[in-house]
Amino acid sequence: MTSKQLEAEVTVTLKPEVLDPEARAIHAKIDHEFPDQLRSVDTARIFRLSLDKDSFGDDLDKAEAFVDKVCSRLLVNPVSETYSIRIFDSTEG
Amino acid sequence: MRIGVFQFPASNNFDDWMLGLPRDYGQQFSVTVQKIWHQEAELPLCDAYILPGGFSYGDYLRAGAIASRSPLLLKLKVAADAGVPILGVCNGFQVLTESKMLPGALLPNADGEFLCFYTELIPDKSRFLLAPKTLSVPIAHGMGRYFCDQAVLENLKNNQQILLRYKQNPNGSTEDIAGIANKQGNVWGMMPHPERASARSIGGSSDGQWVLKEFLSMAKQRVINP
Numbered sequence: 533m534t535s536k537q538l539e540a541e542v543t544v545t546l547k548p549e550v551l552d553p554e555a556r557a558i559h560a561k562i563d564h565e566f567p568d569q570l571r572s573v574d575t576a577r578i579f580r581l582s583l584d585k586d587s588f589g590d591d592l593d594k595a596e597a598f599v600d601k602v603c604s605r606l607l608v609n610p611v612s613e614t615y616s617i618r619i620f621d622s623t624e625g
Numbered sequence: 626m627r628i629g630v631f632q633f634p635a636s637n638n639f640d641d642w643m644l645g646l647p648r649d650y651g652q653q654f655s656v657t658v659q660k661i662w663h664q665e666a667e668l669p670l671c672d673a674y675i676l677p678g679g680f681s682y683g684d685y686l687r688a689g690a691i692a693s694r695s696p697l698l699l700k701l702k703v704a705a706d707a708g709v710p711i712l713g714v715c716n717g718f719q720v721l722t723e724s725k726m727l728p729g730a731l732l733p734n735a736d737g738e739f740l741c742f743y744t745e746l747i748p749d750k751s752r753f754l755l756a757p758k759t760l761s762v763p764i765a766h767g768m769g770r771y772f773c774d775q776a777v778l779e780n781l782k783n784n785q786q787i788l789l790r791y792k793q794n795p796n797g798s799t800e801d802i803a804g805i806a807n808k809q810g811n812v813w814g815m816m817p818h819p820e821r822a823s824a825r826s827i828g829g830s831s832d833g834q835w836v837l838k839e840f841l842s843m844a845k846q847r848v849i850n851p
Contacts, residue, residue, distance in 0.1 A: 550772060551797060553737040606694060609687055609723070611730035612772055 536590040540599040541618045542579040542607060550612045579607055582622075595619045626654055626844055629661045629671035631701075633681035633692045636716065638820065642677060644827060645820030647837055654841050663692070668700040673710040673844035676717025678765070678818060688731060688768045689719030698724055710844045711812045715766055718804070718814035727807055727814045728781070729773035735797025739767040743830065744817055745792035746803055753810045754788045754839050760832035762817040764795060769816040771798040771805075784808050789815060789836075813840060 546552050552575055559573040581599060588595045596619050608615045630642050639660060646656050661669055681692035692698065698720070705711050705726050713721040721727040734740055743763045748756040773781070778799060781787050788804040796816075804815025819833030 549774075550732065551735055551770075553733055553735055557737060606686070606690065609690070609730055611722075611728075611774075612732055 535623060536621045537585060537623050538583040538588050538590070538592070538595045539620055539622045540579075540581040540583060540595065541620070542581065542599060542603060542615055543576050543618075544579070544603075544608055544613050544615045545574060545576045546612055547614055590621070592619050626656050626672045626841065627659055627670075628656055628673050628675060628841075628844070629659050629669055630675045630677055631661050631663065631697075631717070632677070633663045633679070633695070635683055636677055636679035636681055638677035638679060638714075638818070641818070641820045641827070642675060645823035645833065645837065647823070647834060647841065653838075654845060656841070661697070663695050663697055665697060668697060668704060671709075672847070673712070673840070674701060674704070676711070676713035676720050677820075678715030678717060681716055681720065684716075684768070687719075687723065689716055689721075689723040692716075693720045693723035702726060705807070705812050708809065708811050708847065710840060710847075712840050713812075713814040714818055714820065715764075715769075715816055718816055719768065721812060721814040726812050727805060728777045729771055729799075729805070731768050731816070732770045732772050733768050734766070734770050734795070739765075740769070740795050741765040742795075743822075744795060744803070746789040746817060746832075747792055748835075749787040749790055750785055751788050751806060752785045753806045753813070753843070754804075754836065756832075756835040756839070759792060760789070760822075760835055761830040762819055762822045762833050762836070763829075764817050765821075766796070766816055769796045769798070771802045771816070773799055780808075781805060786810075788813060789817070811843065 555573045555575045599617050719731045743761050746760040786806045790801040791803050794801045806813050819836035822830040822833035
């Protein structure tokens with residue numbers, strides 16, 4: 533029986549060519565308070581998924597394949613967004 | 626003709642559609658409107674379907690994303706492939722892009738504001754929606770910026786799938802696009818609300834009638850419930 537608890541962190545960002553009005557407004561505000569110190573601002577959205585021990589045990593590849601499927605089915609719209617996945621064991625360190 | 630209007634949690638506009646759909650437009654149509662709750666086991670047999678505006682599932686994740694994954698939508702997709710006319714307005718347009726029944730995506734308005742006013746719409750040279758003039762139809766959306774990549778845009782143009790463009794782009798949409806059709810022409814999506822510019826009792830413009838009349842004409846050609 534594994535003692536690992538696999539977690540996934542999915543980071544979703546807009547594709548670089550897609551205008552991000554929220555980031556633009558934040559950038560303008562930072563520029564106003566701290567002039568000339570920023571080149572750009574991007575926003576991102578993070579989903580944290582805690583995976584079921586019985587289903588995945590300590591199989592990182594299986595976990596990543598599953599999370600990737602969830603991303604393409606629901607979490608990410610490939611028309612305007614890109615994403616990255618990080619799988620880790622939350623019982624470590 | 627039987628027209629099915631979908632309802633998800635936080636859909637609205639059902640009464641607007643009840644009022645706005647032409648009932649006997651110059652004796653051409655006899656229309657009954659049926660509400661379709663998203664949890665119904667089977668897709669009721671209708672001559673055309675409407676995905677109305679609103680904020681289905683609170684617009685959580687992305688506007689239209691969760692509604693587009695509901696089991697009944699998969700059945701609607703089968704109907705779309707078979708040529709059944711489907712019109713998505715506002716949130717309905719977002720559901721259609723999220724479900725891949727229409728290409729592209731609808732993103733937050735370029736200026737970050739919710740916009741609610743009349744817009745002037747120029748009918749494009751589409752194969753599907755012919756109107757003789759600029760149409761005055763209201764918008765009410767926070768996420769109406771139509772976005773697609775260059776390849777999709779070229780396809781939309783080459784296949785004459787662009788239905789309507791804004792005269793003055795309110796939301797940063799690619800090439801002022803306000804509404805599009807699929808390649809076959811039976812699935813239409815648009816951000817402006819023709820049903821809110823249709824019935825005399827609602828007041829204001831009645832230009833939305835042009836859109837609804839063209840849509841119903843398409844439905845009438847393949848009618849199953851006369």
